[in-house]
Amino acid sequence: xxxxxxxxxxxxxxxxxxxxxxxxxxxxxxxxxxxxxxxxxxxxxxxxxxxxxxxxxxxxxxxxxxxxxxxxxxxxxxxxxxxxxxxxxxxxxxxxxxxxxxxxxxxxxxxxxxxxxxxxxxxxxxxxxxxxxxxxxxxxxxxxxxxxxxxxxxxxxxxxxxxxxxxxxxxxxxxxxxxxxxxxxxxxxxxxxxxxxxxxxxxxxxxxxxxxxxxxxxxxxxxxxxxxxxx
Numbered sequence: 001x002x003x004x005x006x007x008x009x010x011x012x013x014x015x016x017x018x019x020x021x022x023x024x025x026x027x028x029x030x031x032x033x034x035x036x037x038x039x040x041x042x043x044x045x046x047x048x049x050x051x052x053x054x055x056x057x058x059x060x061x062x063x064x065x066x067x068x069x070x071x072x073x074x075x076x077x078x079x080x081x082x083x084x085x086x087x088x089x090x091x092x093x094x095x096x097x098x099x100x101x102x103x104x105x106x107x108x109x110x111x112x113x114x115x116x117x118x119x120x121x122x123x124x125x126x127x128x129x130x131x132x133x134x135x136x137x138x139x140x141x142x143x144x145x146x147x148x149x150x151x152x153x154x155x156x157x158x159x160x161x162x163x164x165x166x167x168x169x170x171x172x173x174x175x176x177x178x179x180x181x182x183x184x185x186x187x188x189x190x191x192x193x194x195x196x197x198x199x200x201x202x203x204x205x206x207x208x209x210x211x212x213x214x215x216x217x218x219x220x221x222x223x224x225x226x227x228x229x230x231x
Contacts, residue, residue: 064185064209069131070104073146076189077102077133079204080144084196097197100140102133107145115145117165126153128186141171144201147188159183160216163190168222175222182206184213 065072081098088094107115107130112123115132130147134140147162149155163181171192180198181190182205191201206213 064187064211064213069106069129069146069148072187073104073131073133073144075208076146076201076204077144079208080197080200083203084200087196087200097142097193097200100135100142101137102135102142102144105132105134106130107132107147114167114170115143116147116162117167118162126150126158139172139174141174141176142191142193142197143171143176144191144193145189149186149188151186153186155183155186155188156214159188159214162188163216163218166190166192168192177220179218179220181216181218182213183216184209185211190216 065075067075081096084096085094085098088096107127109120109123111132112118112120112127112130116123116127116130118126126149128148128150130145132146133144135142145166149158159181163179166179168175168179176192176194178195178198179190179192180202181188182202183189184205187209189201189205191198193201202213202215
């Protein structure tokens with residue numbers, strides 16, 4: 001009887017040993033698998049995070065002008081007056097654009113059709129902002145307009161449309177003798193006045209813009225060259 005009990009105990013001990021070894025192997029395999037999976041996951045996550053957080057440097061596009069719209073308009077008008085006065089060679093007293101007192105006035109949905117030749121929908125779709133330098137006395141046929149177009153707008157096409165569609169009769173019974181525009185970067189600048197003033201403003205734009213300016217001349221089809229500039 002003792003021999004049988006001893007034999008049974010021996011068998012039990014052997015079974016326990018095998019079970020323990022099997023568990024150790026399973027634990028070791030599980031640990032190895034877990035560690036490998038963790039390494040791969042960590043590496044993939046790190047790589048994805050690195051790619052996601054990589055900072056892409058923005059592409060800097062040169063601006064034709066800097067500053068707010070009124071400052072840009074004033075700088076163009078000031079330089080145009082200097083150019084206009086320097087070109088004055090007549091013996092009698094100077095009476096060019098430097099003698100006209102003007103004030104800056106924003107172009108809005110109420111004035112966009114007459115000044116820019118755009119309807120309200122076109123104005124909101126194409127124009128970021130626009131401002132006009134016009135005389136305090138409405139009888140002067142003189143105006144300088146600066147327009148900043150929205151990103152993505154076809155500047156050349158829109159500039160052509162504005163210069164060709166601005167209304168020469170918006171000054172009243174008198175009309176300007178010339179309308180000359182230019183576009184540079186995403187800006188459009190045009191002048192409705194006499195020929196000398198238009199040329200002076202265009203020259204000022206060429207000088208002050210950081211980018212090349214393209215000139216647009218509108219043919220005088222309204223057959224009126226009697227615009228009043230003398231204050």
